[in-house]
Amino acid sequence: MAGDPQEPQAPQSQQSQQGQQGQQGQQGQQGQQGQQGGADALELLGEHGCFAGRQRFYRHASAAIGLPMRFSVFIPAQAEKGRVPVLFCLAGLTCTEETFMVKANAQRYAAEHGLMLVAPDTSPRGAGIPGEDDDWDFGTGAGFYLDAVCEPWSRAYRMESYICDELLRIAATVLPGDAGRVGICGHSMGGHGALVLAQRHPGLFRSVSAFAPIAAPSLCPWGRKAFGAYLGPDPQDWAGHDASRLMERAHCPFPEGILIDQGLDDGFLAEQLHPEAFEAACARAAQPLTLRRHAGYDHGYYFITTFIRDHIAFHAERLRA
Numbered sequence: 618m619a620g621d622p623q624e625p626q627a628p629q630s631q632q633s634q635q636g637q638q639g640q641q642g643q644q645g646q647q648g649q650q651g652q653q654g655g656a657d658a659l660e661l662l663g664e665h666g667c668f669a670g671r672q673r674f675y676r677h678a679s680a681a682i683g684l685p686m687r688f689s690v691f692i693p694a695q696a697e698k699g700r701v702p703v704l705f706c707l708a709g710l711t712c713t714e715e716t717f718m719v720k721a722n723a724q725r726y727a728a729e730h731g732l733m734l735v736a737p738d739t740s741p742r743g744a745g746i747p748g749e750d751d752d753w754d755f756g757t758g759a760g761f762y763l764d765a766v767c768e769p770w771s772r773a774y775r776m777e778s779y780i781c782d783e784l785l786r787i788a789a790t791v792l793p794g795d796a797g798r799v800g801i802c803g804h805s806m807g808g809h810g811a812l813v814l815a816q817r818h819p820g821l822f823r824s825v826s827a828f829a830p831i832a833a834p835s836l837c838p839w840g841r842k843a844f845g846a847y848l849g850p851d852p853q854d855w856a857g858h859d860a861s862r863l864m865e866r867a868h869c870p871f872p873e874g875i876l877i878d879q880g881l882d883d884g885f886l887a888e889q890l891h892p893e894a895f896e897a898a899c900a901r902a903a904q905p906l907t908l909r910r911h912a913g914y915d916h917g918y919y920f921i922t923t924f925i926r927d928h929i930a931f932h933a934e935r936l937r938a
C-alpha cells in the first residue's frame with residue numbers, strides 16, 4: 618500500500634534504483650542527466666508482483682515541486698530485456714498515485730503489450746499554502762497538471778514541469794522506460810492533463826487518450842476555479858491550458874488520432890466536462906478524434922475499467938515503432 622512506508626523486498630538487482638541504466642538497454646540523452654548527482658534518487662515504498670511484472674510505489678524529493686512526491690509504476694516483464702514504451706496515467710480530482718493502479722486494471726493489458734505505466738500524484742501535498750485543503754476540487758488533489766503562475770500556488774504547484782521534465786526523465790533513466798516512446802492518458806482532471814500536456818509537448822508524447830476529460834476547463838466551474846487561482850483572473854491567460862482552445866488554433870497535431878471515452882450517465886458531464894467543445898475544435902483542426910459516448914456508464918472507475926483495454930491497445934499500437 619503506497620501510504621505505508623515499508624522495507625522494500627526488491628530483488629537484488631533492483632535494490633538500488635540508480636545506476637542501473639546500463640543493464641536496461643540503450644539510454645538516450647535524458648539518461649545522462651539521471652546519472653548525475655543523485656538528484657533523482659527514489660525511495661521504494663512498496664513492491665508487488667503483478668501480471669509477471671512489478672507494481673511499485675515510490676517517494677522522492679521533487680526538484681520541480683520542492684517537496685516529497687509519490688508516484689506509482691507498473692514495470693512489465695518485457696523490461697528485463699530492454700527499454701519499454703511508457704504510458705503516463707493521470708488521475709482525477711481527489712485521487713492519488715495509487716487510485717489508477719488499484720482500480721483501472723490497466724496492468725493486465727500493459728503486461729500483454731509490454732507497456733510501462735506511470736501514475737503521478739494529482740498535486741503537491743503539504744505545501745502549507747492557506748486554503749489548500751479547504752475544498753475537494755481545488756488545491757490538494759487538484760493540481761490540474763499545470764505550472765501555477767500566481768502566488769502563493771506558484772511556490773509548489775508545478776505539476777506540468779514535474780511530469781514533463783522530472784518524472785519523464787526518471788521514467789527513462791532510473792526506470793526502464795524509453796523516452797522516445799511515451800504516451801499519456803487520463804481521467805477527468807487527468808483527462809484534461811493528458812489532452813493539454815500532449816498538445817503543449819508534442820515532442821514528448823506520441824499518443825494521447827482520455828476518459829471523461831474536463832475537455833474545456835475555461836467553460837466549467839472546476840476549471841474556472843482552478844485556473845483563476847493558479848493562472849490568474851483573466852480567461853485570456855488560460856488559453857494555453859485549455860484542451861479545446863489549444864486544439865482550436867492547431868492543425869492536426871496527432872495524425873494517428875485521439876481516443877476519448879465518455880459515459881452518458883456521468884453526473885459531471887453537462888456542467889463540467891464539455892466533450893462537444895473538444896469535438897468541435899478537433900473538427901476545425903482536422904484532428905482525427907474517436908469520441909465514444911456510452912449509455913449506462915457514469916464517471917467512476919467501473920466505467921474506466923470497462924474500456925481500459927481499448928486505451929492500452931490504442932497506445933501500444935502508436936508506441937510500438
Ligand SMILES: N[C@@H](CCC(=O)N[C@@H](CS)C(=O)NCC(=O)O)C(=O)O
Nearest residue numbers: 709710711712716753805806917918
Ligand atoms: N467529491 C467527490 C467526487 C470526486 C470524484 O468523483 N473524483 C473522481 C475524479 S473527478 C475519481 O476518480 N474519484 C476516485 C474514485 O472514483 O475512486 C469525492 O470526494 O469523492
